[in-house]
Amino acid sequence: MGFCLSFLFFLASIPIIFAQDVKYGTIVVDGTMTVAETDDNFICATLDWWPHDKCDYNQCPWHNSSVINLDLSHPFLAKAIQAFRHLRLRIGGSLQDQVLYEVGNLKSPCHPFRKMKDGLFGFSKGCLRLDRWDELNHFFSRTGAIVTFSLNALHGRHQIRRGVWGGAWDSSNAYDFMNYTISKGHKIDSWEFGNELSGSGVGASNGPWASAWVGESGGAYNSGGRHVSNTFINSFWYLDQLGMGAKYHTKVYCRQTLIGGNYGLLNTTTFVPNPDYYSALLWHRLMGKGVLPVGSDASPYLRAYAHCSKGRAGVTLLLINLSNQTDFIISVRNNLTLRLHVEKKIQRESSFMHVLKRSLSWVGNEASDGATREEYHLTPKDGYLQSQTMVLNGIPLELTENGDIPRLDPVHNNVNSPIYISPLSITFIVFPNFDAPPLSRGFGPVGTRRFSALNLDHSHVSLPLPENNESSCDDVGDDSDYELN
Ligand SMILES: *[C@@H]1O[C@H](CO)[C@@H](O)[C@H](O)[C@H]1NC(C)=O
Numbered sequence: 252m253g254f255c256l257s258f259l260f261f262l263a264s265i266p267i268i269f270a271q272d273v274k275y276g277t278i279v280v281d282g283t284m285t286v287a288e289t290d291d292n293f294i295c296a297t298l299d300w301w302p303h304d305k306c307d308y309n310q311c312p313w314h315n316s317s318v319i320n321l322d323l324s325h326p327f328l329a330k331a332i333q334a335f336r337h338l339r340l341r342i343g344g345s346l347q348d349q350v351l352y353e354v355g356n357l358k359s360p361c362h363p364f365r366k367m368k369d370g371l372f373g374f375s376k377g378c379l380r381l382d383r384w385d386e387l388n389h390f391f392s393r394t395g396a397i398v399t400f401s402l403n404a405l406h407g408r409h410q411i412r413r414g415v416w417g418g419a420w421d422s423s424n425a426y427d428f429m430n431y432t433i434s435k436g437h438k439i440d441s442w443e444f445g446n447e448l449s450g451s452g453v454g455a456s457n458g459p460w461a462s463a464w465v466g467e468s469g470g471a472y473n474s475g476g477r478h479v480s481n482t483f484i485n486s487f488w489y490l491d492q493l494g495m496g497a498k499y500h501t502k503v504y505c506r507q508t509l510i511g512g513n514y515g516l517l518n519t520t521t522f523v524p525n526p527d528y529y530s531a532l533l534w535h536r537l538m539g540k541g542v543l544p545v546g547s548d549a550s551p552y553l554r555a556y557a558h559c560s561k562g563r564a565g566v567t568l569l570l571i572n573l574s575n576q577t578d579f580i581i582s583v584r585n586n587l588t589l590r591l592h593v594e595k596k597i598q599r600e601s602s603f604m605h606v607l608k609r610s611l612s613w614v615g616n617e618a619s620d621g622a623t624r625e626e627y628h629l630t631p632k633d634g635y636l637q638s639q640t641m642v643l644n645g646i647p648l649e650l651t652e653n654g655d656i657p658r659l660d661p662v663h664n665n666v667n668s669p670i671y672i673s674p675l676s677i678t679f680i681v682f683p684n685f686d687a688p689p690l691s692r693g694f695g696p697v698g699t700r701r702f703s704a705l706n707l708d709h710s711h712v713s714l715p716l717p718e719n720n721e722s723s724c725d726d727v728g729d730d731s732d733y734e735l736n
């Protein structure tokens with residue numbers, strides 16, 4: 252044991268050898284006001300209509316992931332949705348305007364989509380059978396999904412030329428379909444008319460949809476980029492989009508797709524969660540709806556977003572995209588604001604050293620003197636950015652033997668200790684109580700070791716401590732019984 256400890260201390264001191272070029276920056280979060288508010292369920296994912304023979308660039312990445320043939324009995328699928336307690340699902344996509352529903356006096360037979368050379372998007376009209384629709388609704392109800400359904404808005408209209416449609420919309424099929432749905436007691440949260448093709452002309456009228464909403468965003472057109480959209484590196488983009496979207500008044504952000512294409516949150520064939528799935532889940536569990544202003548002169552490579560915490564008092568920070576060669580060491584101050592103090596440039600170490608140092612920095616440190624914060628550090632497996640496995644606090648996120656979503660446990664650190672963040676990683680930090688009493692100058696044991704190892708001047712780290720003030724995050728809303736894990 253003694254040997255172990257001194258070995259760890261030895262490792263901790265190694266970065267000194269590489270240290271160079273210290274520079275400081277500050278991130279300030281103002282807890283006294285919100286700049287925007289999202290819907291309670293900001294995270295959303297889509298189910299699409301693309302059939303298995305939708306192909307781009309010589310690959311056909313949809314398999315059986317369409318609304319019509321997705322395997323709803325797959326245990327991973329239900330568990331992945333249930334982990335959110337309530338996940339918003341949007342059913343739609345390019346083909347939605349060509350969908351007919353097997354209700355009322357539908358005059359044509361109910362066939363699924365077929366390839367058709369001169370069809371819109373290369374496919375014929377397709378039909379949703381009512382028994383399938385019932386089955387889908389039982390699935391939604393069983394998994395707690397909150398569903399938005401995009402109705403066909405071109406039925407009865409004809410194409411005059413590319414992208415321009417004439418004639419009146421025949422709404423009878425959509426109408427009968429809604430009536431059927433309601434009469435069966437199926438709970439659809441909202442109906443949407445028309446996708447990007449028919450524009451916003453028909454328009455949604457209420458719910459979060461009346462306001463800004465990113466309907467379909469997968470990160471790459473035409474089914475997503477293989478080796479990118481389904482790997483860790485995509486989470487830099489995805490979480491940054493979520494952060495930006497929330498800040499600029501987006502109420503709900505729908506990720507194309509939950510499953511299907513190369514950009515699914517779940518792998519289309521194995522149903523195993525991709526890294527972005529865990530990014531979405533952590534956001535959903537941690538980030539509340541109040542968006543707080545963040546000021547940063549830390550580094551252009553450090554993107555910072557702050558929200559009120561979800562279902563509890565306090566503030567949660569999302570920090571992403573550190574440069575590929577800077578280690579950030581951050582300390583926290585609170586004016587009712589946090590001051591995150593940065594940084595220390597460290598020459599790139601060998602990947603072996605890197606892994607050791609990462610595991611080391613995540614050794615949890617239960618504070619003996621008061622409040623702790625929660626930290627969720629996300630990195631790719633083996634440091635490989637295109638890994639399909641995300642690592643949380645040093646532990647690869649893999650389904651349990653029963654196919655359950657693994658626990659997403661934070662490490663706890665004393666709120667007074669500095670935060671260590673590795674290059675090219677993503678971190679959620681939950682400050683349990685934004686109105687924490689003025690912070691003392693000392694650091695916790697881990698922090699002390701790090702800071703002395705890196706030889707930082709403490710006088711630059713501790714800032715004057717302004718008065719406490721009211722936090723705009725005190726109201727934790729209806730979600731106060733929200734449980735993690
Ligand atoms: C889709 O599912 C059917 C059975 O329902 C199966 O025969 C077929 O091979 C599957 N296709 C793909 C592309 O997975």
Ligand SMILES: *[C@@H]1O[C@H](CO)[C@@H](O)[C@H](O)[C@H]1NC(C)=O
Binds near residue numbers: 430
């Ligand atoms: C709505 O559906 C119910 C049950 O299927 C049916 O009895 C009723 O006539 C329908 N209403 C309209 C206006 O179509």
Ligand SMILES: *[C@@H]1O[C@H](CO)[C@@H](O)[C@H](O)[C@H]1NC(C)=O
Binds near residue numbers: 513
């Ligand atoms: C699904 O997972 C398998 C096995 O890891 C992988 O080969 C495949 O590329 C993945 N598919 C997608 C669309 O991510």
Ligand SMILES: *[C@@H]1O[C@H](CO)[C@@H](O)[C@H](O)[C@H]1NC(C)=O
Binds near residue numbers: 488491572573574
């Ligand atoms: C992340 O940093 C790289 C350079 O290291 C930059 O090209 C990229 O735009 C940054 N991405 C985000 C989301 O900030």
Ligand SMILES: *[C@@H]1O[C@H](CO)[C@@H](O)[C@H](O)[C@H]1NC(C)=O
Binds near residue numbers: 599
């Ligand atoms: C960091 O990124 C820059 C620009 O993307 C690249 O030129 C450089 O080689 C990278 N450095 C390391 C150590 O990976």
Ligand SMILES: *[C@@H]1O[C@H](CO)[C@@H](O)[C@H](O)[C@H]1NC(C)=O
Binds near residue numbers: 719720721
């Ligand atoms: C909080 O700060 C504002 C502006 O600085 C001030 O007007 C207000 O009185 C303060 N509230 C409390 C409770 O100190």
Ligand SMILES: CC(=O)N[C@H]1CO[C@H](CO)[C@@H](O)[C@@H]1O
Binds near residue numbers: 279280283546587719
């Ligand atoms: C109460 C208080 O001092 N609030 C300040 C905290 O910091 C932000 C950003 O610098 C200021 O805008 C607030 O006025």
